[in-house]
Amino acid sequence: MNLALLFGALTLTCWMLGGAVAVLGTAEHSRHHRQQMRGVISLGFNLLGMACAVAMMAIVIAA
Numbered sequence: 728m729n730l731a732l733l734f735g736a737l738t739l740t741c742w743m744l745g746g747a748v749a750v751l752g753t754a755e756h757s758r759h760h761r762q763q764m765r766g767v768i769s770l771g772f773n774l775l776g777m778a779c780a781v782a783m784m785a786i787v788i789a790a
Contacts (some may be wrong), residue, residue: 728790734783738776745772 744769752765 728787731783731786731790734779734786738783739780741772741776741779745776746768748772 748765748770752762752769
């Protein structure tokens with residue numbers, strides 16, 4: 728069960744970081760390349776958060 732809590736914390740952290748990157752990316756007027764890179768980083772954090780959430784659910788169901 729501790730592993731499920733760890734994955735839950737990682738999920739929350741990844742989603743918070745993905746949201747922060749997305750919000751901070753819109754506040755600054757920068758080049759198109761930087762905005763595109765921020766979008767990829769935000770998407771990466773959100774996908775990693777989704778993977779952690781699925782792993783957390785799998786551990787809880789298996790327990």
